[in-house]
Amino acid sequence: MSKKVLILTGDAAEVLEVYYPYFRLLEEGCEAIIASPTKKTLHTVVHDFVEGWDTYTEKPGHLLQSHIGFADVEPSDYDGLIIPGGRAPEYIRSDANLPRILRHFLEADKPVGAICHAAQVFAALKDTSFFEGRTMTAYNACRLDVEQLGASYAAETLHVDGKLVSGHAWPDLPGFMREFLKLLK
Known part of the structure; x- marks a missing residue:
């Protein structure tokens, strides 16, 4: 049975951080579902x-159809989660x-991939105990967001802490997806 991965995003997501993981997951034989509000x-x-x-800088990118709204997501149906960056988070x-969902x-300690501004999404939890004592990276402008979660900010552009894979920005996508797929398998 193939793995099923949820991609949480919305308008103003960085195009590469959505498309690259989406197509890379499909290439691996995974089912990739894009969810938005x-x-x-x-x-x-x-x-x-x-x-x-x-x-x-920012310019308009491609249009992308989401498959499901957040209200209809049943998280237990998925084996992993990817959160792209951009302004969507x-x-x-x-x-x-x-x-x-988060x-x-x-x-459940499932693989979670968070790249670029995705760390901002974790503020929705209010409970930062998930991140205390952990290390993650993000786009440098999100360092304060990472630290407010209780995590240590990693200066390197790619970091793996348990089942949490974090990346700095779209140039890190090859390593980000390599590490995420290792955890997913």
Whole structure:
């Protein structure tokens, strides 16, 4: 039986951080399900690094159909979870269904992949005990978010702590997916 992985995202997700994991999971024979606050066509964005800028730039990306709304997600149906970054995490974290979804994966010790701004989503839990004593990385602008969870911020761009795989940004996707797939198998 193939593995089933949930991808939690929304509008303004970084296009590579959604598409790369999605197609990589399909390539491995996994079932990949994209969930968003409501089932809809999502608008992704392209973040890039430009010399001389202190932050990234953003342009519209591709359209992407989600398969299911958060309210309809039954987390026990899934073997793993991936949370892409971009700006989507800053608003999906306020969805009332998000804590129950996240809590399931963390309590069941299933593989969780969080890249870029995804660490912001974990603020929805209110209970930071899942992260106390752990180490994770994220986009450098999210260092405070990681530390507010009670985790230590790893300077390296890819970090694995138990079943939690975290990455800095889209250039880290090859290693991020390699490590996530190791845990999933």
